[in-house]
Amino acid sequence: MTANAIAYASAVDAAGNVFVTGGFTGTLTFGTISLTSRGTNDVFVAKWDATAQTYTWATSGGGTGEDYGYGIAVSGTGVFVTGTFQSASNANLAGQALPGAGDRDVFVVKYLDTSTGHTPATSSVATGWVVSSGGPGHDYGNSIAVSGTGVFVTGSFTSGTGARLAGQVLSGAGGLDMFVAKYLDTSTGNTPATSSVANGWATSGGGTGRDEGYGIAVQGTGVFVTGKFTSASTASFAGQTLIGAGGYDVFVAKYIDLSSVSVANGWATSDGGTADDAGLALAVSGQGVFITGYFTSATTPISLAGQALSGAGSSDMFVAKYLDTSTGNTPATSSFANGWATSGGGSLNDQGLSVALSSKQVYVVGLIQPFVYFGSLFLANAPTGTIDFLARLTDATLTPLPVRVASAASTNFALYPNPTRTTNPATLTGATPATTGQVLDALGRHIATFPTNASGAATLPAGLVPGLYVVRVGAAVGRWVVE
Numbered sequence: 001m002t003a004n005a006i007a008y009a010s011a012v013d014a015a016g017n018v019f020v021t022g023g024f025t026g027t028l029t030f031g032t033i034s035l036t037s038r039g040t041n042d043v044f045v046a047k048w049d050a051t052a053q054t055y056t057w058a059t060s061g062g063g064t065g066e067d068y069g070y071g072i073a074v075s076g077t078g079v080f081v082t083g084t085f086q087s088a089s090n091a092n093l094a095g096q097a098l099p100g101a102g103d104r105d106v107f108v109v110k111y112l113d114t115s116t117g118h119t120p121a122t123s124s125v126a127t128g129w130v131v132s133s134g135g136p137g138h139d140y141g142n143s144i145a146v147s148g149t150g151v152f153v154t155g156s157f158t159s160g161t162g163a164r165l166a167g168q169v170l171s172g173a174g175g176l177d178m179f180v181a182k183y184l185d186t187s188t189g190n191t192p193a194t195s196s197v198a199n200g201w202a203t204s205g206g207g208t209g210r211d212e213g214y215g216i217a218v219q220g221t222g223v224f225v226t227g228k229f230t231s232a233s234t235a236s237f238a239g240q241t242l243i244g245a246g247g248y249d250v251f252v253a254k255y256i257d258l259s260s261v262s263v264a265n266g267w268a269t270s271d272g273g274t275a276d277d278a279g280l281a282l283a284v285s286g287q288g289v290f291i292t293g294y295f296t297s298a299t300t301p302i303s304l305a306g307q308a309l310s311g312a313g314s315s316d317m318f319v320a321k322y323l324d325t326s327t328g329n330t331p332a333t334s335s336f337a338n339g340w341a342t343s344g345g346g347s348l349n350d351q352g353l354s355v356a357l358s359s360k361q362v363y364v365v366g367l368i369q370p371f372v373y374f375g376s377l378f379l380a381n382a383p384t385g386t387i388d389f390l391a392r393l394t395d396a397t398l399t400p401l402p403v404r405v406a407s408a409a410s411t412n413f414a415l416y417p418n419p420t421r422t423t424n425p426a427t428l429t430g431a432t433p434a435t436t437g438q439v440l441d442a443l444g445r446h447i448a449t450f451p452t453n454a455s456g457a458a459t460l461p462a463g464l465v466p467g468l469y470v471v472r473v474g475a476a477v478g479r480w481v482v483e
Contacts, residue, residue, distance in 0.1 A: 011074045014477045016050035016440050016470040021069030021081050030055035039064035045081055049118050050440055056123035063091030071144040077190050079111040082141030082153045094127040102136030112190055128195040135163030147218040151183040154213030154225050167199030174208035178227055184260055201263045207233030215282035221329050223255040226279030226291045239265035246274030252322055256329050266334040273302030281354045285398055289322040292352030292364050306338030316345030317352035317366050346372035358468045359419045359481040362393040419481035426460040437473035
């Protein structure tokens with residue numbers, strides 16, 4: 001039996017391995033690995049190994065109802081997933097039964113990547129921990145981010161049902177409300193026996209309509225969220241009332257993670273037009289808060305990050321930048337400013353679904369229905385149906401990302417210049433002496449090998465196509481940007 005499947009989110013670890021989650025019905029195959037659903041729809045999580053260039057493990061969970069994985073994040077060997085499951089359907093995730101509180105509930109789960117090699121035979125996944133949250137209504141976990149021991153989730157819950165998130169009851173303002181919740185990964189090891197979770201804090205935002213959080217990112221003590229809210233419903237986020245322009249509008253909010261059990265309001269802003277607009281994903285670097293999503297083109301012009309966007313058709317994708325100008329960790333010292341905004345699309349439905357930052361580049365992935373324009377670029381292929389797109393923008397104010405080291409023993413691992421011009425070589429120092437290193441592309445495909453000398457230095461090859469690469473020497477892994 002073949003599967004009806006959809007992937008909702010992916011994450012990449014320091015070694016370039018790709019982890020993906022979503023939902024499926026039937027039998028779903030990842031390379032040589034097959035998963036069979038228990039009910040109407042089950043959650044799946046799978047790993048694509050960057051070295052082997054194939055799927056090396058996959059796992060599923062759920063019950064007899066509809067269960068979906070909507071968000072995924074990776075930290076070390078931990079793979080964290082959030083989504084929704086149908087209560088009272090004998091749902092089982094990561095080996096643990098989840099009875100739920102009623103109708104649909106939020107789940108947060110930690111899997112352990114216990115692989116010892118790069119083949120399916122040497123790759124494995126184990127249960128870390130799993131927790132469920134919610135009330136007797138409809139509750140969804142849509143996006144997840146991890147920082148240190150903090151596991152941060154945003155989504156929506158049904159107001160007035162006594163929904164409990166991260167151990168705290170949230171009353172809400174009406175309809176569906178947005179929530180932000182922090183859980184604490186209190187694990188002491190990489191085995192099921194040494195894995196544990198505790199409640200942190202939770203807060204909500206919204207009004208009397210339908211309000212949902214779709215994207216979350218964490219930087220320092222700042223927890224940044226974007227989504228949509230119903231205009232003219234007296235919606236409040238991070239302690240600030242947002243009126244909106246009509247239909248659904250975009251919100252961007254900053255909360256302040258004060259401690260493991262307390263949160264404070266930062267700032268919030270709204271944008272959009274008189275019809276439906278939404279922020280679907282978010283990324284943060286320095287002062288820059290970047291969001292992507294969609295806006296209804298027919299209600300032009302609309303305003304995003306202080307800039308009017310006209311659009312081209314039914315709905316268009318956008319990328320907008322806001323500036324976190326906060327000077328402290330209190331509401332009084334929290335502030336923001338508008339940055340810039342741009343859009344792309346055609347006469348049909350187009351939307352941005354994910355945004356990522358690398359060096360001075362802003363990458364956006366989403367769905368379009370050609371024909372579409374992205375500035376002066378025109379996409380005319382596949383005149384019928386919906387296709388994926390990948391777009392790149394340059395923001396000259398972004399700070400280049402440093403090399404990320406995956407091995408604590410390799411603290412001197414350094415790569416410079418980074419970014420590197422495609423015509424110039426780069427120098428690597430602090431690596432394992434007299435060995436062979438690898439250059440992989442952003443999809444984990446092998447591009448080149450290079451030798452390190454007796455002092456652990458190497459010259460990386462010139463002439464590569466501009467893009468994001470992974471440099472690996474033994475257990476040390478770094479990101480390399482070629483422009």
